[in-house]
Amino acid sequence: MHLKGWKHQLPGTNECPVCQEELCPSVPPSCPAGKVREHCGCCWECAVREGQPCDLHPERHFYGQCGDGLECVVQEEENISYGKTPEPLCVCSSRQAVCGTDRKTYRNSCQLQEAANRGRKRNLAIAHMGPCKKAPVIVSPPQDIITLEGHDIIFGCEVSSYPVAFLKWRKEGDSGFLPGDDSHIAIQARGGPQRYTITGWLQIQEIQKQDEGLYTCYSRNEFGQASASARLWVVPPDSPLAVYVQTHDVGIFDAEDDEEDVLEEGSTDFEPKQK
The missing domain is CATH 3.30.60 (Wheat Germ Agglutinin (Isolectin 2); domain 1)
Structure with a gap:
């Protein structure tokens, strides 16, 4: 690996040579983490970026120094893959967005x-x-579903916004938001999977022909609103098409790192199926 710095120490000593800036190597016009003086204080070089290995101790001059606003720290053990040796990385001093x-x-x-x-x-x-601060943006809309009567389905809808928006569902032709007083429909909303996003699900159990139609995910905050729709087709089990129908749950993400659940008022708490 290329060592940083001009001439580094004099051979066999810990001393730096007399600075001669005219002999310094050129520095790229744009260094992502800014520029720092190399350890002898003579030449400029690109600073080490966030997430990259760095020299933790002053006497080491291998990786280089972190840029402004960054500090060189050793990873915590729980963040290290099995069998790997902890190494110092440049970490931003500020964790706030x-x-x-x-x-x-x-x-x-x-x-x-x-x-x-x-x-x-x-x-x-x-x-x-x-x-x-921004109006809601639907980053993962619900998808069309074809299913058999008697099956269960889940529509999913992921929204990005700040402040976090509320999320509701409505079926085309109905006057109010779901679930209403329908016991075979349940809704749930949960923060995640990314920061400043919320994901909602609409679950319909033991689907009947009258459940067929267009379902819309609505989202709103003080800066605006967004919506996205998907259609549900229901095939009777005695239809010639039934043998070709395979129901898929859609819009479901791995909930391992989700934020705390936020349930809509009047909804039923259910656990969506995970892929």
Whole structure:
């Protein structure tokens, strides 16, 4: 691996040579984590980015130094794969999301600074701490389903927004939101799988022909609203088409890292089937 720094120590000593900046290697025009002086304090070099290995101790000069706003720390044991040796990585000192002047939410201030340093957004700055406030956007809409009478199905709908939006379901032709007073329909909403997203499910059990129709996921917060629809077709078991129908649950994600459940008022708490 290429060692950083100009000349490094003099051979056989811990001393740095006399600085001659005219002999320093050129530095790329855009360093994602900014520039730092190499350990002898003479030449500039690209700083180590967030998530990359770094030199934890001052006497080591192998990986390099972290950029501004980053600190070199050793990973916690639970975050290390089995059989691997812990190594120091550059970690952002701030863990809070920020909103950029480009109206984009960044995981932290270091990610925003990387975007600015890459050269495409030189004037990019922090507009305010916390995520950008925005209207709901449906990132995973419900999908059409064909199923047999008597089967159970689940529609899923994932929405991104801040503040987090509410999520409701409605069937075309009905005046109110589901589930209403229908005992074979249940709805659930849960934060996740990503930050600032909420996912809702509509479950219909023991489907009958009258359940066929268009179902819409509605989402709203103070900045706007969004919706997406999917159609349910119901095939009688004695239909010639029944042998070709295979019901699939859709819109379901792995709930292992989900946020706390948020149930809609009047809904039935059920556990969606996971793929």
